[in-house]
Amino acid sequence: MKNSYALVTGATSGIGLEISKYLAKKGYNLILVARTKDKLNYISKDLSQKYNVECDYFPSDLSEIKSPDDIYNFTKENHYNINILVNNAGYALPNAFHKNSMEEEEKCLRVLGISVIALTKKYINDMISNGGGKIMIVSSVAAFAPASSLQSLYGPVKTFMNRFSESLNFYNNKGITSTAVCPGYTVTNFHTASGVQKEMDSVPSFLKKSAKRIAEEGVEAMLKGKKVCVPTKTWKIIVFLLSILPKGLFELISDFFAPGRYNDV
Numbered sequence: 001m002k003n004s005y006a007l008v009t010g011a012t013s014g015i016g017l018e019i020s021k022y023l024a025k026k027g028y029n030l031i032l033v034a035r036t037k038d039k040l041n042y043i044s045k046d047l048s049q050k051y052n053v054e055c056d057y058f059p060s061d062l063s064e065i066k067s068p069d070d071i072y073n074f075t076k077e078n079h080y081n082i083n084i085l086v087n088n089a090g091y092a093l094p095n096a097f098h099k100n101s102m103e104e105e106e107k108c109l110r111v112l113g114i115s116v117i118a119l120t121k122k123y124i125n126d127m128i129s130n131g132g133g134k135i136m137i138v139s140s141v142a143a144f145a146p147a148s149s150l151q152s153l154y155g156p157v158k159t160f161m162n163r164f165s166e167s168l169n170f171y172n173n174k175g176i177t178s179t180a181v182c183p184g185y186t187v188t189n190f191h192t193a194s195g196v197q198k199e200m201d202s203v204p205s206f207l208k209k210s211a212k213r214i215a216e217e218g219v220e221a222m223l224k225g226k227k228v229c230v231p232t233k234t235w236k237i238i239v240f241l242l243s244i245l246p247k248g249l250f251e252l253i254s255d256f257f258a259p260g261r262y263n264d265v
């Protein structure tokens, strides 16, 4: 398709940056979105030079209601056809539920949920008109885990995103696929940005995976049109165990998998 692009949110760091690099390496043109203009500018130039692809960027704060419209209008005005949409941007609130303000909760839910729905709603109509497209939603293993005392809305919104992604696959007959990529602990800026770096530091190292590995497995799953991807064997086994272990047993061993996450209130 002429002027076809992959749009990646949260492209300045961690998993989104690695997804952008991997897509560029595979020859896809890119539109990068995040808040930090300087980083977007640098990454955009770097990727287009290194991999000889078209790369543009749009700084936007996805916690603002108008952000998805602004992003969509930018791509329309520049005649960029988005045939891959990667909804990746995200963070979590550091505190227990009662300590966060409603405004903080709403902003976070907008980044992790509402903006994902709004961007998908915008681009899916173009994908239908163009005869197809690929959507990725970067979710989390938290979508499958029992409720936690810390970041109490993070797991539920990721479960919601998995269900949303699943329902988008009803558009398979229009050439559209949606892949929920569900990483476990990944070494990125996420834990510092979300105020839980101490928790991440005490996670056993065999449970921490590189953002590059998560991105590459996630992109390959998206390109194959898989519905759900839990990157790495370790986390596939854990997700399987989560589906069969009694909840009570998980609560007993939860401090090993997620120190501090189940006893913060």
Ligand SMILES: NC(=O)c1ccc[n+]([C@@H]2O[C@H](COP(=O)([O-])OP(=O)(O)OC[C@H]3O[C@@H](n4cnc5c(N)ncnc54)[C@H](OP(=O)(O)O)[C@@H]3O)[C@@H](O)[C@H]2O)c1
Residues within 6 Å of the ligand: 009, 010, 011, 012, 013, 014, 015, 016, 033, 034, 035, 036, 039, 060, 061, 062, 063, 088, 089, 090, 091, 111, 138, 139, 140, 141, 182, 183, 184, 185, 186, 187, 188, 189, 190, 191, 193, 211
């Ligand atoms: N790291 C993990 O252990 C882990 C595990 C499972 C799932 N995930 C998920 O993976 C995704 C990516 O996280 P990451 O680990 O790569 O974290 P990260 O390194 O902190 O990257 C987050 C990205 O999102 C952008 N972002 C944050 N808030 C934004 C906002 N309000 N508007 C626009 N962009 C925003 C950041 O850029 P700016 O600061 O420039 O805006 C950055 O590019 C998230 O959805 C997260 O929930 C992470």
